[in-house]
Amino acid sequence: MRCLVTGATGDVGSKVVKRLIERGERPRIFVRDPEKAHALFGPKVEMCKGDSSDPASLKPAFESTDAVFLVNSGPEIPRRDQAAARAAREAGVKRVVKLSSLDVEQGLAIGAWHEKGEAAFRSSGIAFTFIRPSGFMSNLLAWAGSIKAEGAVRSSTGDGKRAFIHSDDIAAVAVEALTNARYEGQSLPITGPEALSFPEVTARIGAIIRKQLRFEAISDEEAGIRYAAATGAGPEETEAHVALWRAIREGQLGSVTDTVERILGRKPISLDKWLDENAAAFC
Template sequence: MRTLVFGATGNIGARVTERLIVRGQRPVVFVRDTKKAKALFGSRVDLRPGDLEQPVSLAPALDGIDEVFLVTDRPGLEEKDRAVALAAKAAGVRHVVKLSTLDVHSGIGTGPWHARGEAAVRDSGVAFTFVQPAGFMLNAFGWAQSIRERGVLRSSTGEGKIAFIHPDDIADVAVEALINRDHDGESLVITGPRALTYGEMAETIGRAIGKRVRFEALSDQQASAGVVRWAGKGPYADALVDIWRAVREGRLDTVTDGVQQVLGRRPITFDQWAEENADAFQ
């Protein structure tokens, strides 16, 4: 079995690649930065250099590939999904597992981009599975500097809740879909075990580092000014502010038993994630 992993130098793709290696595969990774990939995986993978912005790099990368793990990002991701799905179909790939989002169901934030991406994959005729996670626990790293320097988590999410999911759960579900093929044609909606307010997550991080972490509410305007400082103005920054508003309004507090259904075990808690990553916050 030869699996081509997109986004292999990113959060979820790297975990998927490592898991495939543990399962005895030699994954093929589609990367624009081969140095970064070599630093991560050494000689345990085959490198196929390419860039999703240059669709001509897809056909050679997909040659001889059975399965694809697909990660695309940012506005316009549906065009990348379409290009990969069509090239995969033409290359005789048997199955594409796309990292999508739970928000395709709410239409919030990046949901519409991924909904169009899913439609493009479906329309290509290739067999597919969509992994639809809630927000990532990893997003909490965005609070690290403020927690380290001022002991505060600032956000426009108010008292709203969200069931962030551990990246290992996402990767485990994706690998299960890739290897066992029991979920072809399905959308796997996966969340963490419990919806929490950002104030509760601040307390959890505080417990993990042995210091009090306060929650401070921001307005949408303040949150927008903050995100524009690192992401620039535009649809990506707008999507993030939309997501935080939807959390505040109680529109993103979905909890599913998707991880239990696919993996036969409970999803990992935010407490565990905070303990594993305490160093980043102190």
């Protein structure tokens, strides 16, 4: 199978590329910044320069490709997934593995964008697998600034829980789906090993860095203002994140699945392992 990886310079995509290289393959990658990609992978990949906002640039990347790992982000997900489904069908791609979200099951916020993206592939006639992860452990890096400056974490998630997942587990599952037909037509809901509240995660970080941290519950409104200020996100993206955190607070997104273990034959990576790897970011 000749694989194409989009989002190859991102958290999950870069790990998918590295895993394919480790398997002895030379994957094709679709990137908007070849220099950044070269610094990550050197000559071990075939580079296609393009931008998902320009559907015409997908065409040369998708041609002569058997399987695509697809990453699209933000409010543009439905439109960009539709364009990718069209390009994949026209190029004769055999299989698409889409990085989706566990929150599709609730149909809310970012999950609603992914639901529309998934629909484009369901109706495309191309074999698909939807990888549906819970919240990434790497999201916790967004807390590094306030932890370092004030010893504090602020969130509107209350005591609601989330089974954070390591992006290496997501990549490992994605590579399984890319490289064999067993998961075609399936949605794979994947989570980390345990559901934890954000105050519990705050305490785990404090234990690793040996610092007393405080968790402050904030309102939806304050969470939205802080998110927009920190990321520069527009109203639609900000409201989607506020809705996601509200759903966590309401206990809608705390499920734990055994999918990682079923597919990889081992337990998902623990939060403590991720914290060991990333402790320096919080000091």
